[in-house]
Amino acid sequence: MSSVYYPDYLQLDKILGAQAPESDKHGVEAHDEMLFIIIHQAYELWFKQILHEVGSVIAIFQDGHVDDNGGELNIAVHRLGRVQRILEVLVKQIDILETMTPLDFLDFRDLLRPASGFQSMQFKVLEAKLGLKMDARFGKQYYTSQLKPEHKAMIESLENETSLFELVSAWLERMPFFDARFWPAGEPPFFDKLKAVYTDSLVKGEEQNAQLWEKLFVTGSDDRRLTPAASRAAIFIMLYRDEPIFQQAFRLLNALLDIDEGMALWRSRHINMVHRMIGLRMGTGGSTGSGYLKGALDSHYIFKEIADLSSFLIDRRRLPQLPQELRKALGFGA
Numbered sequence: 001m002s003s004v005y006y007p008d009y010l011q012l013d014k015i016l017g018a019q020a021p022e023s024d025k026h027g028v029e030a031h032d033e034m035l036f037i038i039i040h041q042a043y044e045l046w047f048k049q050i051l052h053e054v055g056s057v058i059a060i061f062q063d064g065h066v067d068d069n070g071g072e073l074n075i076a077v078h079r080l081g082r083v084q085r086i087l088e089v090l091v092k093q094i095d096i097l098e099t100m101t102p103l104d105f106l107d108f109r110d111l112l113r114p115a116s117g118f119q120s121m122q123f124k125v126l127e128a129k130l131g132l133k134m135d136a137r138f139g140k141q142y143y144t145s146q147l148k149p150e151h152k153a154m155i156e157s158l159e160n161e162t163s164l165f166e167l168v169s170a171w172l173e174r175m176p177f178f179d180a181r182f183w184p185a186g187e188p189p190f191f192d193k194l195k196a197v198y199t200d201s202l203v204k205g206e207e208q209n210a211q212l213w214e215k216l217f218v219t220g221s222d223d224r225r226l227t228p229a230a231s232r233a234a235i236f237i238m239l240y241r242d243e244p245i246f247q248q249a250f251r252l253l254n255a256l257l258d259i260d261e262g263m264a265l266w267r268s269r270h271i272n273m274v275h276r277m278i279g280l281r282m283g284t285g286g287s288t289g290s291g292y293l294k295g296a297l298d299s300h301y302i303f304k305e306i307a308d309l310s311s312f313l314i315d316r317r318r319l320p321q322l323p324q325e326l327r328k329a330l331g332f333g334a
Ligand code: HEM
Pocket: 039, 040, 043, 044, 097, 105, 116, 117, 118, 119, 120, 123, 270, 273, 274, 277, 278, 282, 283, 284, 285, 286, 287, 288, 289, 290, 292, 293, 296
């Protein structure tokens, strides 16, 4: 058996030989272009790792029967937690890039046109796999406009794949919590009870939230992808998250919100950095620059419908007791 040799194992000749500053090619002095290249490459490597984790979580949910109380859900939560940690590093890396001043950047910026992080395929694939749809995008007209035809086709084909959002939504819909067998005859159905407590808790100025309740939990609407059934299961998990059987399910929902927040923090730091670096100028990728990026920050939260559900949480003291039948069936013990 041949012994593994560190430089070969990591293919360092390829990785360390992959920095080719445009300024060198043009005989221009631009010291900071090396940092610019390395930082982008480091991002792309981390994007690769994130896609590896997200892809594996998608595979877990894709088999259609996640073991809610066992190993698979645990693995999914663990891996999404890792994604969130990587995102923290990605946000922090901007500090290093900001040691490059706008004047340093101008030494080589014009040599990069029309290249831009906007052409990062892995970033676009990640957004699509998590569940961002083309129609929900801010500035759809730019989105694939800067890509090579084969890359454009690949991103468009992702629209037909089932995203993590859709898989989680289907998983929520399958939860059996509200089966009639669990709710003894004569008892008001759980949601009526919860609605009454919730409505009672609304303060002056929040009256319109009573209609929001119908839209989220009963009728659904065109502007929501999470169906009423999935929303009901999700709020149930959020409310009873301290019950042993819901703990992992709750962590999963929380991990999705952490990822949204991590991406948003990255977007926000990137916008600030871009503004400092190029002011009000257009991006090398042809967008309006910070204007486009701010729109993307606001509109590209993927799991925001889960975050919306927090509007309906009530304090623990007012929470209806779970029926014994349900506790037994879910394995809490009577
Ligand atoms: C000097 C540093 C940077 C500047 C001035 C800059 C500027 C911009 C601008 C203006 C855009 C909007 C699209 C365009 O018209 O080009 C953009 C998009 C983007 N940039 Fe950067 N960027 C910088 C560094 C980075 C780094 C280090 C990454 C890491 C991969 C990155 C990743 C992205 C991504 C993924 C997008 C698309 C964002 C979206 O569609 O929501 N950028 N950048």
